[in-house]
Amino acid sequence: MKQLKGACIIGQSGGPTSVINASAYGAIKTALESNVITHVYAACNGIKGVLEDCLIDMNQEDPAELAYMKYTPSSALGSCRYKLKDPDEDDIDFRRILDIFIKYNVRYFFYNGGNDSMDTCNKISKFMLKNNYPCKVMGIPKTIDNDLIGTDHCPGFGSAAKYIATSVMEVYQDARVYDTGMVAIIEAMGRNAGWLTASAALASYKGTGPDLIYLPEVPFDMNNFLNDVQEVYDKNSKCIVVVSEGIRDKNGRYISEYGSDMSQSKDSFGHAQLGGLAAYLADEAKKKTGAKVRGIELSLLQRCAAHCASQTDIDESFSAGKAAVENAIAGVTDKMVGFERSYMDGKYVCNIKLFDLNIVANTEKKVPREWINEAGNGLNSQFIDYALPLIQGKTQLSYEDGLPRFVRLKKIKV
Amino acid sequence: MKQLKGACIIGQSGGPTSVINASAYGAIKTALESNVITHVYAACNGIKGVLEDCLIDMNQEDPAELAYMKYTPSSALGSCRYKLKDPDEDDIDFRRILDIFIKYNVRYFFYNGGNDSMDTCNKISKFMLKNNYPCKVMGIPKTIDNDLIGTDHCPGFGSAAKYIATSVMEVYQDARVYDTGMVAIIEAMGRNAGWLTASAALASYKGTGPDLIYLPEVPFDMNNFLNDVQEVYDKNSKCIVVVSEGIRDKNGRYISEYGSDMSQSKDSFGHAQLGGLAAYLADEAKKKTGAKVRGIELSLLQRCAAHCASQTDIDESFSAGKAAVENAIAGVTDKMVGFERSYMDGKYVCNIKLFDLNIVANTEKKVPREWINEAGNGLNSQFIDYALPLIQGKTQLSYEDGLPRFVRLKKIKV
Numbered sequence: 001m002k003q004l005k006g007a008c009i010i011g012q013s014g015g016p017t018s019v020i021n022a023s024a025y026g027a028i029k030t031a032l033e034s035n036v037i038t039h040v041y042a043a044c045n046g047i048k049g050v051l052e053d054c055l056i057d058m059n060q061e062d063p064a065e066l067a068y069m070k071y072t073p074s075s076a077l078g079s080c081r082y083k084l085k086d087p088d089e090d091d092i093d094f095r096r097i098l099d100i101f102i103k104y105n106v107r108y109f110f111y112n113g114g115n116d117s118m119d120t121c122n123k124i125s126k127f128m129l130k131n132n133y134p135c136k137v138m139g140i141p142k143t144i145d146n147d148l149i150g151t152d153h154c155p156g157f158g159s160a161a162k163y164i165a166t167s168v169m170e171v172y173q174d175a176r177v178y179d180t181g182m183v184a185i186i187e188a189m190g191r192n193a194g195w196l197t198a199s200a201a202l203a204s205y206k207g208t209g210p211d212l213i214y215l216p217e218v219p220f221d222m223n224n225f226l227n228d229v230q231e232v233y234d235k236n237s238k239c240i241v242v243v244s245e246g247i248r249d250k251n252g253r254y255i256s257e258y259g260s261d262m263s264q265s266k267d268s269f270g271h272a273q274l275g276g277l278a279a280y281l282a283d284e285a286k287k288k289t290g291a292k293v294r295g296i297e298l299s300l301l302q303r304c305a306a307h308c309a310s311q312t313d314i315d316e317s318f319s320a321g322k323a324a325v326e327n328a329i330a331g332v333t334d335k336m337v338g339f340e341r342s343y344m345d346g347k348y349v350c351n352i353k354l355f356d357l358n359i360v361a362n363t364e365k366k367v368p369r370e371w372i373n374e375a376g377n378g379l380n381s382q383f384i385d386y387a388l389p390l391i392q393g394k395t396q397l398s399y400e401d402g403l404p405r406f407v408r409l410k411k412i413k414v
Numbered sequence: 415m416k417q418l419k420g421a422c423i424i425g426q427s428g429g430p431t432s433v434i435n436a437s438a439y440g441a442i443k444t445a446l447e448s449n450v451i452t453h454v455y456a457a458c459n460g461i462k463g464v465l466e467d468c469l470i471d472m473n474q475e476d477p478a479e480l481a482y483m484k485y486t487p488s489s490a491l492g493s494c495r496y497k498l499k500d501p502d503e504d505d506i507d508f509r510r511i512l513d514i515f516i517k518y519n520v521r522y523f524f525y526n527g528g529n530d531s532m533d534t535c536n537k538i539s540k541f542m543l544k545n546n547y548p549c550k551v552m553g554i555p556k557t558i559d560n561d562l563i564g565t566d567h568c569p570g571f572g573s574a575a576k577y578i579a580t581s582v583m584e585v586y587q588d589a590r591v592y593d594t595g596m597v598a599i600i601e602a603m604g605r606n607a608g609w610l611t612a613s614a615a616l617a618s619y620k621g622t623g624p625d626l627i628y629l630p631e632v633p634f635d636m637n638n639f640l641n642d643v644q645e646v647y648d649k650n651s652k653c654i655v656v657v658s659e660g661i662r663d664k665n666g667r668y669i670s671e672y673g674s675d676m677s678q679s680k681d682s683f684g685h686a687q688l689g690g691l692a693a694y695l696a697d698e699a700k701k702k703t704g705a706k707v708r709g710i711e712l713s714l715l716q717r718c719a720a721h722c723a724s725q726t727d728i729d730e731s732f733s734a735g736k737a738a739v740e741n742a743i744a745g746v747t748d749k750m751v752g753f754e755r756s757y758m759d760g761k762y763v764c765n766i767k768l769f770d771l772n773i774v775a776n777t778e779k780k781v782p783r784e785w786i787n788e789a790g791n792g793l794n795s796q797f798i799d800y801a802l803p804l805i806q807g808k809t810q811l812s813y814e815d816g817l818p819r820f821v822r823l824k825k826i827k828v
Binding site: 276 | 429580
């Protein structure tokens with residue numbers, strides 16, 4: 001088969017993770033080393049960079065410096081939250097993308113993001129095909145939310161899970177120091193899927209974790225919650241709770257809205273912006289139990305804590321980026337690189353598997369109800385078995401003067 | 415000199431740190447290995463455990479398991495916030511303590527805590543002396559606040575500083591991913607002394623830190639703050655601010671009270687309980703700049719993040735506990751173990767130095783005004799030179815199943 005010669009563009013999109021750059025680095029390094037890909041460009045701030053003809057020349061970066069990308073959190077190339085229109089209704093953006101691809105002879109497009117990014121990827125792929133422009137388009141997943149369909153898990157989840165479980169174990173130690181009562185409510189990210197919040201159960205598996213965990217997969221009932229807290233508190237005089245930002249009542253109303261009469265602000269995808277839930281629930285728990293309470297929001301820390309990343313996640317993320325380029329060069333297009341799990345001699349093995357972009361885009365994978373306990377306030381061993389392999393290994397992040405050494409790109413614009 | 419033979423009690427008090435157990439372990443290990451100290455008891459929840467005759471038999475703990483204390487955050491022995499009365503006015507507690515000391519032939523008392531604990535230590539020491547009960551009393555400092563007088567720095571500060579600087583560097587990466595504007599307000603602990611908040615400047619020294627830092631040492635002016643934020647935001651379209659929970663206006667009113675009409679709750683030492691400042695300032699910054707804002711409270715995480723502790727801090731903390739026991743055995747009493755810094759061939763060296771407890775107790779050391787820039791919104795190189803050696807070295811914390819392995823004490827009550 002004749003290989004397609006030409007340049008590539010790699011872009012990053014959506015909310016960053018601790019390891020999204022490990023994937024980008026996997027793709028960039030593989031592309032730079034390929035003799036089929038003639039030039040490696042990075043899009044400034046994802047697809048917006050393509051639309052605005054703002055490309056970074058990755059061939060001019062120092063290879064040794066580039067290697068730091070593997071351990072640098074957040075989107076080093078810049079990200080965006082830009083939703084492409086349906087090309088059948090409005091193809092202006094797509095024609096612009098095609099123009100840019102022609103201008104730079106771009107024959108490979110790699111997009112590193114979550115659900116929305118896979119949608120972008122899929123639309124570009126279809127448009128190029130329709131316009132007879134030979135181009136290989138591959139999606140490289142990332143999302144701490146772990147909510148992409150098909151793939152066993154998503155690059156980024158393992159590191160966020162490790163950070164959350166570790167932090168909750170530490171808060172557990174802290175919450176127990178006084179002989180007075182204490183209720184701590186910890187809020188993790190996760191709008192519709194509770195994977196991140198569930199990862200706190202890994203701390204409980206180690207014996208020093210939360211007493212109660214509430215995911216968006218189960219309708220949240222305030223009375224049940226307060227009774228659960230009271231029961232644990234009466235027994236132990238301590239209660240540690242982890243809740244997902246996205247918990248909703250049986251009518252679908254976000255619990256985070258209960259405490260606030262502010263009109264909900266929404267992001268450009270129409271997703272409600274959440275926050276302040278931990279403080280609100282802590283307040284309710286205080287009223288109920290009379291205990292000293294503490295609301296803790298893990299906030300941005302959980303998606304950028306590279307210092308606590310899982311080396312398994314880092315290595316898998318890198319391999320996803322690498323596989324995207326290798327497969328594209330081999331002629332594959334319109335696919336997302338994902339993972340399939342197997343066990344060899346009882347040991348977890350992660351294999352690359354390709355998924356159709358149109359299946360992945362805009363669908364969310366949730367925590368199976370059967371992995372959640374009957375009362376809906378904890379996880380069972382099926383979740384632990386699933387998540388534990390993903391958090392193994394300490395990051396090999398370099399330190400300089402006692403602090404992380406993150407990548408310093410020249411970012412020379414084309 | 416005849417050495418005093420008898421048992422020892424070690425207690426922990428006040429808010430925990432990532433490394434307070436490293437100090438306790440230094441003391442316990444040294445005491446267990448001594449042939450002068452006949453038995454090693456730990457007080458359950460500090461001085462309250464002594465008063466309630468609740469002692470843990472440390473001789474029954476497995477030495478190999480005890481070694482995990484060095485890397486376990488928070489007070490493994492339990493802590494309290496109990497203020498002893500002035501013995502001249504009410505000596506009930508002191509007579510009770512003496513009774514317990516006699517009951518167990520306690521000749522050594524080691525108390526591991528902050529300012530208030532040094533006060534406790536000092537009062538017990540004086541009371542024992544007055545009652546002709548031979549007993550060596552030593553204070554082993556700990557406080558993430560770094561506000562103990564005399565000592566160059568406090569065990570616990572280096573680790574919290576490393577966590578804060580690291581987390582701020584990571585948030586810096588995260589806040590820069592979109593090409594849209596962003597203001598992040600990060601709140602660190604520190605009621606009266608700004609050391610912890612100042613440690614965020616270490617991230618700026620690495621080039622990826624906060625733009626603005628506000629300490630309680632400088633009266634906070636809301637207009638100046640908002641103008642500072644606007645100026646940075648106009649220039650960079652990003653602005654990262656770190657503020658101390660304890661910032662006050664020129665009239666001494668906490669800024670955290672501005673946004674809340676709740677009556678201030680106070681802890682048992684009469685200190686106001688602070689919180690919610692980041693969210694309040696983020697809201698004000700949003701009104702001023704129109705930017706997307708994010709308020710992040712580092713909360714308990716900054717004092718228990720053992721996974722990000724400084725090995726220098728861990729080793730120094732251990733040596734402080736060890737020195738307390740060694741000095742007490744040598745006949746020293748009524749002292750706090752502290753640190754003195756020197757430089758050998760330009761390299762930082764930390765030496766043990768003893769300080770009078772009555773000087774240390776109830777006095778707070780603040781960040782020198784000349785280490786803060788003239789505008790009062792940043793630190794200068796004097797602070798960096800001071801703090802940088804304290805955050806060196808990655809913790810040698812053990813992991814098990816990808817998560818920290820913390821100590822599991824039997825805690826057998828006497």
